[in-house]
Amino acid sequence: MKKALSVLLCVVLVVAICAMSGCAQQEESTQQTNDPLYVAMAVPVTGNQAMYGEYFSTAAQIKVDEVNAAGGINGRQIVLEVFDDRGDVAEASNLAQKICDDEKYIAVIGGFASTSVLASAPIYGENGMPQMVPAASHMDITKVSDYTWLQASVADEMRNFFNMVVDGIGSKKIAYIYLNNDSGLSGLELLQGFVEGREDIELVAAESFNEGQVSDFTPLLSKLKQAEPETIMISAQYKDIANILKQAQQMDFGDTTFANLGTCYSDEFLTLAGDAAEGFYVSTLYFADNPDEGVQEFSQLFYEASDGKTANQFASQAYECMSMLVYAFEQGATTREEVQQALLGISEWDGLTCTSKYTDRVPEKEGVPIMVKDGKWALAEY
Template sequence: MKKLVALGLTLVMGVASLTGCGSSSSSVAEKGGTIKLGVLAPLTGTNAEYGKGFEIGTKMAVDRINAAGGVNGYKLELEVKDSKGDQKESSDLARKFADDEEIMAVIGDFASGSCMANAPIFDEAGLVQLSPTASNPDYAAMSKYCFSIMGRQDGEAPFFSKYILKKYLNAQSVGVIYINSDWGKSCYDNFKKSADEVGLNIVETVNYVQDEKDFSSLITKLKAANPDTICIMDQGAVPQIINQVRGSGWDVNITTLGPGTSEQLIDLCGENAEGIYLSTPFFFDPADQDSMAWKDEFVQKSGFEPTVHPACAYDCVNLIAKAIEACGDGDVTRQSIRDNLANVEMEGVTGPIKFNPDGDITRKYLICSVENGEYVIKEGFDYSEK
């Protein structure tokens, strides 16, 4: 991983074939002033852990950039709004950002569904929506102003079925429980397609709506199908489901697709989290001093351990900063940020970032498990190639 000091302070490496900047947009940053970036994040509700991570990760990046003199003489400023994990709330805030000519780009939202609901708004306004975490494969293609750096569910979900369940765990029968959202449905559809291709036997599938608390009836239905392994597809509700599965006395193998290496999952589940398996595009490697220094700073500012999600949010700010830097002496506009962003290449905290033509990126995945209350890597990024 490249040195984080260089990433946060210089902002000069890794920009390839960037376009020039003009003044075609009506939103133009005042020379030598402040460039405002909007942030949409679920600061309250089921996914508040991830939203708070967005808030802290983006602020860490802005603080480093501004301490180093800003970008081309501009300082960066964040305007953070709580989308509450609700699509309507997110879209209402997206409209406010779109109508505010001082907002030059938006980072967020967390959920694919919210990002997809916001896409027409940002498209009409000619305003970038760069999501750290949206992974629905349909999202980025909705508008040339939509971007994401998490990777796509048509990459991670097949990896999960083929390489975690089928190859690594040798699961013979699988039960699936997933959140009934745009993200959850895309995740399951891509998972199911891959499972059918490799002969993975899905014996039961159940789903639930956002903010569900009682999963007992769904667990009973899964248990009746007698799978040897279950897969939970969600972020915020995963700890509750795990605890209710174990609380029912069911000693089934548990895997989860969505939360990554969330420390909150371990904190909320305790011994119930032991032995679960999951995928993640990133892991804070204790052998990597730069990675651990970033993690330590995040913990100091937040009071909790980071997942990949705040690291992605941090990288998003630096991507926008590189797009601004590429303007040189030209005007910084909403349009010029979009045009330059599409061509940025960067080694971020979360690894190499290079946008596909649609505006998302392709990632590889690790297999991790919880052992003795800690996440450990079971297989590296090359496991799918072995």
């Protein structure tokens, strides 16, 4: 009795899965002129990284609404469909396959972490699906597939960061704390390269920590204190950095300045770090209070769309991903390959929130150095 039931259950499950996704086979391609243009988004909607998925989807939707309100592209509306990859590698790759199987999607924005992108890129590449990567900056991404488009390159970001510390703040002895993930690690390699190129600069210490580890940074900080750096550069997520700053405050670091590579720029960070963040420098790619017109406009749009949140790097980059796709659509692209070709035609992207020079699908951008002054974000002063 039980065996028959379990066999029945299995058969039902198999049929259910086939039914749910087999439908994808019957989708007609968007040949008719008034069908919408479908863009998929594969980001974390649940799980630890869900907040980033939200930034991405809110920001991209702003562009979509903007274009649709103006009548769409040649009369065709854009539809953005968001899928959850849970921040898991296997999930990301399966999702990639699911999206590619469905003929109607002609571009995809996603995922968040470099690992999700690296897992899904081969599949998008094989299916000729242009993949706009909003945040990940791992060095290998563009090598894995010809169809990946970055919004940030770790080499670029690190260069801006280094310049801010060395030329802006003017430190000669630097230390580096990093989260043991791909950006932290590649950051270290790049930093070591930069330091070698400058005789007057010395990297006195470099310490890492693992994700999900307990929030106690005192041994790490006391080690760094012994090396007496002038600036401590940190590459980690904002909640860890808030902890680091608070614990450092306890340990009396004197005049040492702390700086970060863009992940801290948010209001949540300020609330978490409190007064320990005073004098903290960040090299960001997006600053909401930047007097630039385009930036102001986007900040306002995002503020309204997200019920009062301040725009940040992640939001602006997702917006740019969508804008680049819109550009491709405006060039007349209606299939995956056409979108790819249109994107390849971009050598310099003049976006609403930034300008990037593209070489081999990797951008070069100018960073904006900012700092925390009187408990608020302001342009950096040295």
